Amino acid sequence: MNIILSKRAVSVIAGVAMLMGGASTIGASAASAATAAIPSNVVFYDNGEQGDGSRSMSIYINGNKLAGAAYWVANGDKLQAVDPAADGYGIAAYLSTSPVREASTYGHNSPYTATKTGNLPENHAYKFWACVGGSAGQVCSNEYSVTS
Numbered sequence: 001m002n003i004i005l006s007k008r009a010v011s012v013i014a015g016v017a018m019l020m021g022g023a024s025t026i027g028a029s030a031a032s033a034a035t036a037a038i039p040s041n042v043v044f045y046d047n048g049e050q051g052d053g054s055r056s057m058s059i060y061i062n063g064n065k066l067a068g069a070a071y072w073v074a075n076g077d078k079l080q081a082v083d084p085a086a087d088g089y090g091i092a093a094y095l096s097t098s099p100v101r102e103a104s105t106y107g108h109n110s111p112y113t114a115t116k117t118g119n120l121p122e123n124h125a126y127k128f129w130a131c132v133g134g135s136a137g138q139v140c141s142n143e144y145s146v147t148s
Contacts, residue, residue, distance in 0.1 A: 044141035053147025070130035
């Protein structure tokens with residue numbers, strides 16, 4: 001199930017994240033990697049959880065055009081969002097820490113890889129998801145289980 005968020009909803013989420021102490025760029029506007037309308041025909045291809053708790057997904061728009069990828073790497077507690085193409089869409093990867101950990105390419109020229117790291121307790125379960133979009137809003141994947 002994909003979730004479509006309006007520009008207003010994204011702004012509200014960003015405001016809440018910043019109030020909770022997280023620096024968030026979800027609502028970035030007028031940035032080169034996030035200026036397009038809400039993408040259509042988005043497919044999030046989950047590559048499955050690896051034996052160590054890592055997971056990755058590929059993000060496609062308009063049928064078969066690769067828009068980006070998101071990675072959770074358990075060994076090193078690394079979250080990555082990868083935007084390989086200057087298509088106007090940004091990529092964001094999220095991890096359900098408190099506050100939510102975000103790696104986002106919004107506001108950066110493509111190609112760009114955003115990485116967030118930080119030590120987490122070993123063998124702790126989290127949810128991992130990704131979004132693709134622009135200043136008009138974003139479309140997000142389902143949440144998937146990962147382990148630190």
